[in-house]
Amino acid sequence: MNPQEAIARLTREMIHYDGGDAKRIQHFIKVHNFARTIGLSEGIDEEQLYVLEAAAILHDVGIHAAEAKYGNCHGKHQEELGPEEARKVLAEVEGFTGEQKERICWLIAHHHTYTNVTSADHRILLEADFLVNSFEDNLSQEGIITFRNQVFRSASAISILNDMWNLQ
Ligand SMILES: [Fe+2]
Numbered sequence: 001m002n003p004q005e006a007i008a009r010l011t012r013e014m015i016h017y018d019g020g021d022a023k024r025i026q027h028f029i030k031v032h033n034f035a036r037t038i039g040l041s042e043g044i045d046e047e048q049l050y051v052l053e054a055a056a057i058l059h060d061v062g063i064h065a066a067e068a069k070y071g072n073c074h075g076k077h078q079e080e081l082g083p084e085e086a087r088k089v090l091a092e093v094e095g096f097t098g099e100q101k102e103r104i105c106w107l108i109a110h111h112h113t114y115t116n117v118t119s120a121d122h123r124i125l126l127e128a129d130f131l132v133n134s135f136e137d138n139l140s141q142e143g144i145i146t147f148r149n150q151v152f153r154s155a156s157a158i159s160i161l162n163d164m165w166n167l168q
Helices: 003-017 022-042 046-058 063-070 075-090 098-108 120-136 141-151 155-165
Strands: none
Touching: 003 022, 003 046, 003 075, 022 046, 022 120, 022 155, 046 075, 046 098, 046 120, 063 075, 075 098, 098 120, 120 141, 120 155, 141 155
């Protein structure tokens, strides 16, 4: 199976997993597209892009489990419960090696971790998620600029955020 096909199958599997929750489906579709666009713009290699795309599709997979266990979906609960849920979805899709699944789960377990961000895939996942959340959560311009300055590093992600909100 070629990578594009595996990503399409994973997308459909995740839509099925999130069945009935159109809002979450719309969310991860957007995060995936931004992550892919930034990854390609930054010139990360094919292997890293593949894992990043899968992580972007699955990144919020722990939300329902966190709500069920803790009654809320705080980032840290999602990070704790996401990997196990991600493995269930990945088990239904061919095309990912054990090593790739490990990295995807690591990224999911760190998608609300904003310190010690040293790898491109981690950075881009945070940027892509925020590009969507800055809109979906109606954040203030001040909040958007603060987050950009603290977390954003990829030139393409900064450019997209600035274009989206007419920032300097
Ligand atoms: Fe998200």
